[in-house]
Amino acid sequence: MRSLLRLWPYVRPVRARLFTAAFIAILASCIGLVIPLVLKWMVDGPIADRDPAGVWLGALYLLLLGLAEALLFGLRRWLVARPLSHVEAEMRADLYRHLQRLPIAFHDRWPSGQLLSRATTDLMLLRMFLAFPLTFLLVNGVTILVGVIIMLVQEWTLGLVILVPAVPVLITCVIFEKRYSGAARRAQDQVGDLTTVVEESVLGIRIIKGFGRHRSQAMAFRKLSGDLRGTELHKARLLATILGVIVTLPELAIGAALVLGAVQVADGSLSAGTLVAFLSTALALRWPVDSIGFLLAMSQEAATATERYFEVMDAEPESGTAGPRTAEAAGSRTRPRVDDGDGDGDGDGDGDGDGGLVFHSVGFRYPDAPEGSPPVLHGIDLHIRPGESLALVGATGSGKTTLTALVPRLHEVTEGRITLDGRDITAMSRAELRARVAVAFEEPTLFSATVGENVLMGGGTGEEDLTRALAVAQADFAHALPRGTDTQVGEQGLSLSGGQRQRLALARAVVGRPDFLVLDDPLSALDVHTEAAVEAALRRVLADTTALIVAHRPSTVLLADRVALLSGGRITAVGTHHELLRGNPEYAHLMSGAPAGEQEDQR
Incomplete structure (x- = not known):
């Protein structure tokens, strides 16, 4: 009863x-x-x-x-x-x-x-x-x-x-x-x-x-x-x-x-x-x-x-605004520093740390992680300036995808805080936050709907925005489908190839002209020629957008203004691609694609 x-x-x-x-x-x-x-x-x-x-x-x-x-x-x-x-x-x-x-x-x-x-x-x-x-x-x-x-x-x-x-x-x-x-x-x-x-x-x-x-x-x-x-x-x-x-x-x-x-x-x-x-x-x-x-x-x-x-x-839903931490408490923590050569010790390459996307001593542990297990991320200090693109590079399992999921609050940070243009993201409603931040995941998910409906889920108001987004993502193949952008893609979009799904997912991310763009290896399923065309179009979008891009290949890294190396759940180096290539052996190894032993021989 x-x-x-x-x-x-x-x-x-x-x-x-x-x-x-x-x-x-x-x-x-x-x-x-x-x-x-x-x-x-x-x-x-x-x-x-x-x-x-x-x-x-x-x-x-x-x-x-x-x-x-x-x-x-x-x-x-x-x-x-x-x-x-x-x-x-x-x-x-x-x-x-x-x-x-x-x-x-x-x-x-x-x-x-x-x-x-x-x-x-x-x-x-x-x-x-x-x-x-x-x-x-x-x-x-x-x-x-x-x-x-x-x-x-x-x-x-x-x-x-x-x-x-x-x-x-x-x-x-x-x-x-x-x-x-x-x-x-x-x-x-x-x-x-x-x-x-x-x-x-x-x-x-x-x-x-x-x-x-x-x-x-x-x-x-x-x-x-x-x-x-x-x-x-x-x-x-x-x-x-x-x-x-x-x-x-x-x-x-x-x-x-x-x-x-x-x-x-x-x-x-x-x-x-x-x-x-x-x-x-x-x-x-x-x-x-x-x-x-x-x-x-x-x-x-x-x-x-x-x-x-x-x-x-009875499961607790996502809170509308504030999380368990306060901005003051998070800001008062003593946090480890990463020296990036700018003299402020914040690892961001910039002294002000106000505008853009900023990670303040961010740490994260999964809610169901065993007691005493190390956190997935800890001591993350990073600043992406307004209008700047930052590539995030690291070995498999280093926490790159987890870090990107913290920005739209798909997961809640357990230490520190993240700010967008100076505002703590936990002080923003999720609706406001996700209206400003667009995400393209490594695994593109499409729904049983038309091509246009799938793309416009990311925002946009009509045919003009849809056409522009498809052009940026080099997804013009959609116009050649039996019913054009009104074609049903089927469950999970399995009627399309992996590269086509990924391009539609990228179009969905850019269609709403977001202020902040988070891309998790968005070009991994593309062939070399399509990748080059998408990169050329994406550069124009990134020129006006603050972006965090998870990258595994040099061609994707070169889209960004700077690169951050994530290792062991921490940011260990920040710089340009060429600076890190010359001065950081771990980064050079990741970009070379050579086996570990061979890389040691080269050094």
Whole structure:
């Protein structure tokens, strides 16, 4: 109940219709309990008196009661259908909105299939629970209570016989609920794992086919599917057990009441009509009692689905402005210096450190990093002047991509601060920050949309900006596609080559004419001739933009005014390409592409 009560904020707007539907369902069930009383009247009256007119009148009463019960249940269904589909849609929209606001660290930890199953299967279970079990746990409870009272009033001795199974049934329900809860959670988690495998196999179909791994993938899928099947069978066994108890014990009680009642009718202490009415009431309660098992099962699955839903919704979103540090506290830290020869010891090659993009003793550690592990970045002091381009060079794993992700706050710095034109980025809203900073990642991601829609996600206002961005990125191939820039690129853009996707990603970064540009090795998938053409166009863009460019090749480095060498999570040198090439052996080694031993021989 603690889990399910968390659904109240979503249910509250439609509570009037749900309460009305529940009341109508209770009324319909109570009408069903009137039918045995009409039967009693018919047996003890018209049938005993051999009155055909009375029998026909009783039959009419039964028909009217049956029609009323059916119409009321139909009205209940109509009342709940629209509001509950609205509740499901609202919860799904909230989940999607929340996922967009969660930090990158959350998405790094969570498999996409688990998130997808929460947005689909779990929400479907919640809608079904609100539509049926929630109402009928109440309705059936009231029906059983009213029915038992009617039976005790008619013949209390037979009523006590019917109540004998109540205690073992309740004990069984408590045990079932505890055991079924764990099985339901395990099954829903396994559905998420299975969804992840299917999604990865579809997106990675080229790898699977290219390496002939379809059999191993099929085996992995079969194992997960088998685990899920085993869990579902365990759930079925638990449900079969409780249904066996719930169905068998009341049936035995009804049989005993039938025998005892027949004896009482035979000796004249009970009328035949009363016995018919009593047994009819007991039989009318069979469905409310028999349904307890699967209503509890559906409620447990809904409770588990609610827990899984709010596991995501409870995750802390990205803060709108300030982070855990203050600018004053960050600025007051004693920080290591990198000597760049300008006399100020800040490693930026400039003495003022105000304008442009500035890293002030920046450090970063991943949130889920083990205790005591060294930070990925520490003591980063760097200044990119307004209108300047800085290339960031370092060995694989040195932290280049992590450093670039700190600028648009895809990750939050854990030490120090970053400023744009003198303003701490944590004091800016993410909307403002990301309107000023554009990013092109090493792995270009495109969406199932048109070429134009993919590019204009980076900003821009129309066809003119789109055409200019495509020209800068040398992505004019888009105009030759079947429907030009209105061509759908397909999921992940896999209908395009790697170089084409990368050029569209670059066009997306420059389309909004950003103040600051962060490029993570943006030309890695291009051939030599296309790279040269893109570089020529990109130079014109970089002339008016402050840019941080992750580079691995000399041709990309030469786009920048200066170069910073990142080694061991720290900036160890800053200068021009030629200065570092002459004076820094590590940089010369990275740019030469020679094996380490050969580089040593050359030195």
